[in-house]
Amino acid sequence: MSPRKQATSTDLTLEELLCSTERAWERGSDALAQALEVLSRDALRILKEEQVTPVRSVVAPEGLSEALALPAHPGSLAEVQERVTQLLLSAPSTSGRRFFNQLFAGHDPIGTPTDMLASLVNHSMYTYKVGGPLIVMEEVVLRGLRRLAGFPEDGGGIFTPGGSLSNLSAMLCARDRFAPSAKEEGTPKGLTLYCSEESHYSVKKGAGIVGFGRSSVRAVPTDERGVMRSDALLEMIQADRRAGSQPMMIIATAGTTVLGAFDDLEATAEVARSEGLWLHVDGAFGGTALWSDALRGLCAGLERADSFTWDAHKAMGLPLTCSALLTRDPHAPARALSEQASYLFQSGADLLNPGTRSLQCGRRNDALKLWAAWQYHGDDGWTARTDRLWALAQTLTALIKRRPQLELLMEPQYLNVSFEYRGRSSVSICERLERERRALVGYAYAKGRCVIRVAVVNPELTRADLEALLDEVEAVAPHCKPASA
Amino acid sequence: MSPRKQATSTDLTLEELLCSTERAWERGSDALAQALEVLSRDALRILKEEQVTPVRSVVAPEGLSEALALPAHPGSLAEVQERVTQLLLSAPSTSGRRFFNQLFAGHDPIGTPTDMLASLVNHSMYTYKVGGPLIVMEEVVLRGLRRLAGFPEDGGGIFTPGGSLSNLSAMLCARDRFAPSAKEEGTPKGLTLYCSEESHYSVKKGAGIVGFGRSSVRAVPTDERGVMRSDALLEMIQADRRAGSQPMMIIATAGTTVLGAFDDLEATAEVARSEGLWLHVDGAFGGTALWSDALRGLCAGLERADSFTWDAHKAMGLPLTCSALLTRDPHAPARALSEQASYLFQSGADLLNPGTRSLQCGRRNDALKLWAAWQYHGDDGWTARTDRLWALAQTLTALIKRRPQLELLMEPQYLNVSFEYRGRSSVSICERLERERRALVGYAYAKGRCVIRVAVVNPELTRADLEALLDEVEAVAPHCKPASA
Numbered sequence: 001m002s003p004r005k006q007a008t009s010t011d012l013t014l015e016e017l018l019c020s021t022e023r024a025w026e027r028g029s030d031a032l033a034q035a036l037e038v039l040s041r042d043a044l045r046i047l048k049e050e051q052v053t054p055v056r057s058v059v060a061p062e063g064l065s066e067a068l069a070l071p072a073h074p075g076s077l078a079e080v081q082e083r084v085t086q087l088l089l090s091a092p093s094t095s096g097r098r099f100f101n102q103l104f105a106g107h108d109p110i111g112t113p114t115d116m117l118a119s120l121v122n123h124s125m126y127t128y129k130v131g132g133p134l135i136v137m138e139e140v141v142l143r144g145l146r147r148l149a150g151f152p153e154d155g156g157g158i159f160t161p162g163g164s165l166s167n168l169s170a171m172l173c174a175r176d177r178f179a180p181s182a183k184e185e186g187t188p189k190g191l192t193l194y195c196s197e198e199s200h201y202s203v204k205k206g207a208g209i210v211g212f213g214r215s216s217v218r219a220v221p222t223d224e225r226g227v228m229r230s231d232a233l234l235e236m237i238q239a240d241r242r243a244g245s246q247p248m249m250i251i252a253t254a255g256t257t258v259l260g261a262f263d264d265l266e267a268t269a270e271v272a273r274s275e276g277l278w279l280h281v282d283g284a285f286g287g288t289a290l291w292s293d294a295l296r297g298l299c300a301g302l303e304r305a306d307s308f309t310w311d312a313h314k315a316m317g318l319p320l321t322c323s324a325l326l327t328r329d330p331h332a333p334a335r336a337l338s339e340q341a342s343y344l345f346q347s348g349a350d351l352l353n354p355g356t357r358s359l360q361c362g363r364r365n366d367a368l369k370l371w372a373a374w375q376y377h378g379d380d381g382w383t384a385r386t387d388r389l390w391a392l393a394q395t396l397t398a399l400i401k402r403r404p405q406l407e408l409l410m411e412p413q414y415l416n417v418s419f420e421y422r423g424r425s426s427v428s429i430c431e432r433l434e435r436e437r438r439a440l441v442g443y444a445y446a447k448g449r450c451v452i453r454v455a456v457v458n459p460e461l462t463r464a465d466l467e468a469l470l471d472e473v474e475a476v477a478p479h480c481k482p483a484s485a
Numbered sequence: 486m487s488p489r490k491q492a493t494s495t496d497l498t499l500e501e502l503l504c505s506t507e508r509a510w511e512r513g514s515d516a517l518a519q520a521l522e523v524l525s526r527d528a529l530r531i532l533k534e535e536q537v538t539p540v541r542s543v544v545a546p547e548g549l550s551e552a553l554a555l556p557a558h559p560g561s562l563a564e565v566q567e568r569v570t571q572l573l574l575s576a577p578s579t580s581g582r583r584f585f586n587q588l589f590a591g592h593d594p595i596g597t598p599t600d601m602l603a604s605l606v607n608h609s610m611y612t613y614k615v616g617g618p619l620i621v622m623e624e625v626v627l628r629g630l631r632r633l634a635g636f637p638e639d640g641g642g643i644f645t646p647g648g649s650l651s652n653l654s655a656m657l658c659a660r661d662r663f664a665p666s667a668k669e670e671g672t673p674k675g676l677t678l679y680c681s682e683e684s685h686y687s688v689k690k691g692a693g694i695v696g697f698g699r700s701s702v703r704a705v706p707t708d709e710r711g712v713m714r715s716d717a718l719l720e721m722i723q724a725d726r727r728a729g730s731q732p733m734m735i736i737a738t739a740g741t742t743v744l745g746a747f748d749d750l751e752a753t754a755e756v757a758r759s760e761g762l763w764l765h766v767d768g769a770f771g772g773t774a775l776w777s778d779a780l781r782g783l784c785a786g787l788e789r790a791d792s793f794t795w796d797a798h799k800a801m802g803l804p805l806t807c808s809a810l811l812t813r814d815p816h817a818p819a820r821a822l823s824e825q826a827s828y829l830f831q832s833g834a835d836l837l838n839p840g841t842r843s844l845q846c847g848r849r850n851d852a853l854k855l856w857a858a859w860q861y862h863g864d865d866g867w868t869a870r871t872d873r874l875w876a877l878a879q880t881l882t883a884l885i886k887r888r889p890q891l892e893l894l895m896e897p898q899y900l901n902v903s904f905e906y907r908g909r910s911s912v913s914i915c916e917r918l919e920r921e922r923r924a925l926v927g928y929a930y931a932k933g934r935c936v937i938r939v940a941v942v943n944p945e946l947t948r949a950d951l952e953a954l955l956d957e958v959e960a961v962a963p964h965c966k967p968a969s970a
Contacts, residue, residue: 028591028592028593028594028944028945029532029536029592029945031594031595032532032592032593032594032597032598033529033532034594035594035595035597035598036525036528036529036532036598037525037529038525039524039525039528039598039601039602040521040522040523040524040525040526041525042602043521043524043601043602043605044518044521044522046602046605046606047514047517047518047521047605048518051514058617059617059618061613061618061620061621061837064618064621064622065621065624065625065628068618068621068622068625068856069625070625070626070629070856070859070860070863070864071859071860071863071864072863072864072865073863073864073865074861074862074863074865074866075860075861075863077594077595077861080595080857080860080861081595081598083857083860084595084599084602084853084857084860085602087618087619087622087853088602088606088619090617090618091606091608091616091617091618091619092608092614092615092616092617093606094606094607094608094609094615095606095607101614101615102609102615104607104609104847106513107513107514107517107605107607108513108517109513109514109516109517109519109520109562110516110520110562110565110566110569112517112520112604112605112607113517113520113521113524113566114569115604116524116528116601116602116604116605117524117527117528117531117569117570117573117601118604119597119600119601119603119604119804120528120531120532120592120597120601120804121531121573121576121578121579121580122579122580122589122592122597122804122805123576123577123579123805124579124587124589124805128546129577129586129919129925129927130577130579130586130587130925131576131577132543132544132575132576132577133544133546133549133553133572133575133576134572134573134576135546136546136549136550136553137549137553137572139550140550140553140554140555141555143550144555161646161650161806161845161848161849162845162846162847162848163846163847164844164845164846164847165646165844165845168844172694182693182696182698183693183698183699184693184698184699184700185698185700186672186674186696186697186698186700186701187671187672187696187698189671200846201824201825201826201829201846202824202846204824205822205824208667208668208669209657209694209695209822209844210694210695210696211667211671211672211695211696211697212671212696213667213668213669213670213671213672214668214669215669215670215671216671257828258828311847313847319604319605319607319849320607320608320609320847320848320849321646321845321847321848321849337690337694339686339687339689339690340686341686342929342930343742343743343927343928343929343930343938344686344927346912346915346927346928352546359649359650359653359694360646360647360649360650360806361647361648361649361685361686361687362589362647362648362649362796362798362805362806363646363647363805363806364646364804364805364806368569368572371553371555372565372568372569374555374556375555375556375560375565375568375569376559376560376562376565377559378555378556378557378558378559378560379555379556379557379558380557380558380559381559430831434614440614440615442614442828442829442831443828443831444827444828445827445828453828459513460513460514
């Protein structure tokens with residue numbers, strides 16, 4: 001066959017072509033209906049198994065490629081459905097009662113099934129023509145988040161596929177203010193960014209991606225709680241300016257990954273104001289503190305920021321991904337990101353075409369699960385949920401203090417509780433807990449130590465679950481490597 | 486309340502805290518089980534309604550914000566589920582039999598329910614510790630796609646949230662080859678990129694984002710079919726070099742958005758080789774041609790490219806998003822994107838930690854639906870499906886030719902069929918078709934004309950559906966504005 005040859009309708013009659021390729025395509029909806037009929041059954045089966053199995057067996061990667069190989073010939077619907085369910089049951093459960101490994105865990109009673117329906121209806125959230133009322137729904141959710149953050153309700157924002165890309169989008173908004181020609185002419189040299197040394201790795205990563213370079217990010221020292229030192233921040237900005245750089249953006253963190261530290265946003269906002277910098281707050285994890293009367297004070301000053309990242313798929317318990325970028329200036333995201341595309345943006349004002357303010361073209365409907373969960377919980381429910389997480393974190397802290405072999409790293413500032421087993425390696429303990437199917441939990445380096453970091457983000461857990469976690473740590477630790485190893 | 490004050494366990498006893506915040510949190514799984522029990526019912530209801538309603542009523546945005554407002558107090562599970570279903574039924578259906586507006590449409594019988602389960606189990610695809618066998622599953626799918634594309638099976642790749650971000654990731658891989666210090670020191674000036682004037686808007690957008698600047702993108706003229714002229718490409722590269730720029734990357738398109746044109750990849754690869762440039766192929770839409778004996782020749786030369794974007798959520802019919810970036814060099818994505826993060830990447834080789842080669846940190850499991858659909862269809866089924874789409878596109882073409890009032894823009898090269906109604910405005914026709922609930926289809930500008938562009942991407946459609954679309958066009962056109970208006 002010649003490289004550019006192509007079949008034409010003269011090779012076969014059209015009737016022949018359509019008939020010869022029919023197979024089951026015209027009956028695809030029947031097959032889907034059949035698959036959907038058993039979906040509830042499979043979903044309930046997975047849910048039930050999660051509840052009775054604290055941690056699933058670890059499956060080694062060897063040999064899996066062959067077991068999961070792609071076939072040349074079709075399989076039966078029922079067999080494939082069963083294989084999918086079995087595969088899912090062989091992967092670690094992120095909703096089991098001994099899962100403490102990430103900043104997310106568990107299910108939302110309505111957010112989860114709603115996200116499942118979002119896959120079924122399959123909207124792409126770029127235009128009102130295709131998204132219809134769902135476009136307004138997304139804006140309603142963004143408005144609700146802005147209200148809570150103390151941002152102007154008519155500010156800007158967009159849902160993105162995760163906190164890393166929300167932070168990256170904020171960098172583009174800031175770049176656009178300080179170097180309006182960058183989008184057209186390229187990122188200029190010399191712009192500098194500031195974040196704490198405890199900030200998420202997506203800050204350096206994003207700076208590398210958008211052309212500032214990772215070396216443009218200054219890691220500001222933190223105090224003993226992991227909070228960015230605003231005196232050091234100011235000094236570094238002024239030193240950079242003297243050295244000929246152009247300080248541009250501060251990325252404060254609300255809820256760091258390891259310590260759960262909240263940078264002092266009042267002090268940071270004051271530095272940003274006096275030095276004329278863009279202030280972004282990465283609240284991917286900690287934004288949820290805004291729901292709690294007890295924790296809200298940690299975010300004081302947020303209302304003075306220019307932009308804010310908030311992941312509802314972390315401490316708000318919704319399925320991945322559900323991340324919002326909020327901006328004070330309603331036009332900032334579109335100025336940084338919009339392109340003309342007459343084949344796509346065909347009607348409605350730009351406000352109704354969110355594709356003009358997104359990194360993406362096609363975009364899954366991530367906002368719907370949060371809208372639905374908000375309808376179910378209400379503001380009051382989110383507050384109760386967050387208060388419960390905070391109570392669980394404090395309970396875990398108290399339980400650790402009662403066990404002489406365990407040493408708490410520090411009083412929790414948020415939902416992260418870190419500790420060591422005296423004299424034993426936290427790495428070794430975490431690996432053994434996983435291998436022996438006792439718990440999934442991660443280690444982290446903080447304050448010169450390696451600790452076991454527990455993220456308390458599943459409100460369904462009870463005091464008994466937290467006791468059980470510590471029991472498991474105490475059961476394996478004596479058999480683990482010494483701390484110095 | 487003072488800005489940084491925070492409640493402590495001394496304010497209330499822990500028992501009081503846990504009890505006072507219990508509400509239904511410990512029974513969340515019961516509520517979820519209750520919601521999942523009716524999920525199949527709601528899903529089947531939506532599916533059935535789609536089948537009987539060709540196009541839903543257009544809902545105006547006015548007043549929707551109030552109707553969708555977020556409540557202060559909790560709602561009942563059943564009521565919220567019903568509201569979600571009603572909201573979804575008020576948005577345009579992307580699977581109705583008169584939906585031709587995007588490069589995606591319809592459902593996959595197994596890909597859709599599998600994606601729904603992916604939301605339930607909620608894995609984040611960054612590490613083997615959390616993803617387990619699902620990490621190998623993703624690699625198996627990438628390997629299958631590489632095999633089909635003629636790439637080395639042991640090449641690299643990653644699933645991203647859409648073709649725009651796959652293309653952007655490819656730009657970062659290319660940048661890393663030509664300016665290895667860019668990630669650390671910033672994107673240098675003078676690197677230039679080449680794509681056809683018919684390429685997707687994400688090319689210019691991506692160049693703006695990663696710091697090259699939109700002006701670094703050269704729009705190469707196309708021939709009368711919309712195919713990039715490789716002679717002009719070579720001339721532009723050489724002229725840029727003479728002018729002191731550093732040509733870096735060619736982005737060829739396999740399946741353009743409007744005309745469905747495939748750049749000549751053999752000729753483009755030869756230019757890339759002789760000039761030493763990175764060749765990326767944006768096959769977001771057209772990669773699916775590889776499945777068809779009749780269409781595969783359009784991609785001849787693809788096996789010589791450095792990287793390739795393929796969206797399985799377009800012509801392969803899977804739910805958004807399901808986009809793969811494939812690279813020849815297995816290490817290219819990680820070199821461009823990896824960061825250290827000891828709190829996240831805790832075990833396993835980098836191959837088992839795909840977070841090291843992604844733009845994202847948390848990442849939804851987009852590969853699973855493609856794996857499941859592949860198990861169901863097999864290679865043979867994908868071929869039959871693609872052949873059927875091609876037969877439908879040719880059928881539509883033949884039907885247009887038989888109607889004297891309709892004028893075909895050109896013989897279809899792929900699944901895009903464009904035409905005009907003689908003397909009437911395509912914009913006006915498309916708007917009226919939507920308003921009168923007859924069909925959802927978009928207009929596009931091509932070859933100096935404004936045409937009605939039909940993307941034939943739903944294999945469940947029949948010849949009768951295509952006839953019906955043309956009937957609707959002929960019914961409204963006489964009442965639409967003249968073409969010159």
